[in-house]
Amino acid sequence: MSSGRYLVDGKPYIAQRPKRADGRRNYDAILAAARKAFESAGADASLEDIASQAGVAIGTLYRHFPTRASLVEAATRDGLENLVAHAERLTAGPDPLDALIAWMREAVVHFSTFRGLVGILAQSMYDEGTPSHTMCSAMHRSGADLLRAAQAAGRVRPDLTPDELFDLLSGAAWVREQATPDRDGSARFLELALEGITTRD
Template identity: 45%
Template sequence: MRADARKNRDHLLAVARVAVAEQGADASLRDIARRADVALPTLYRHFPTREALLDALLREGFDALAARAGELEASDSPEDALVTWLRDCVTVAREYRGVTELMAAAIEDTGSALHASCVTMRAAGTRLLVRAQAGGAARADLDGTELFALIAALAWLGDQGSFAPLADHLFTVVASAILPGRADRDGGEQLH
């Protein structure tokens, strides 16, 4: 990619990051182009679909989550690693309102621009889950797809005005269900 094209793309992403953070995944592409002071066809030349734009916005966070999972696998207890990574995932998924629905659809849609990023994130979580299961800390009846669904559900809760205040408590409930011995050991305290 030419330097000027890269600069335009980076500028569009910076503007889109703000607009999507404010308006959610349904942010107006026309508004993003206007804010970036480019014509709409320029936006489409870089990002042919809304999903391609969202993938570019999310990929950085998802790639960071995959790298973080690798670090956690090597450095933390299996339980702590899984809880830390789950919390990080929910935080990243909540950055942009409305993205959880796209993530849920993209995980099974190989034609989706978000598919590869979601699969990478699911694989990272699966490794942490399997590690916790091997140590007897995590429920044996969960798999990576179910873990990914729980992340999406917890992130979705944070997007819902009436449920948002419950999100942290419900994260603790879900984490305790995934790691039942941890809740007993911590005396039901908040999982961090």
């Protein structure tokens, strides 16, 4: 039974842009095709389709991305890095609650870039043997920092833990993932959640 972990040489495999020119070309092409495929078919898009869209044999895809999780990780790394970077910028702002709220909104969007992502991220959050774990931990830290600041300012209930914050975020993102174009409840979802975690005047 495959344990649900994705280890290579005993540690999570993080795809690295290869050195040789043809390697880089293919790596980039695969990544681009993967982003497109994930967007339209979800995280369980056919890898053979992705390879063929990238104009590459299936073996080449597996060379660069030995597991589906590693491909997802590479396809979403940029977006999540931005999210972390944005958190740092927000920390400098005047109102810690506004900062937290803005970040949460942004996080929900990134978490639901394509169908199936939240599940992978939620898994990665607490499973170290996972390509996305590194990025997830970074996000966890960002969120925790913003939360702590808002709590220190007395704007968020002090008993809320970062884990709970991420449960709310993931829930909202999941709702957004499920949403049809005409019905996206994630904004309201977040609004209600915020109602639940902020302190009253």
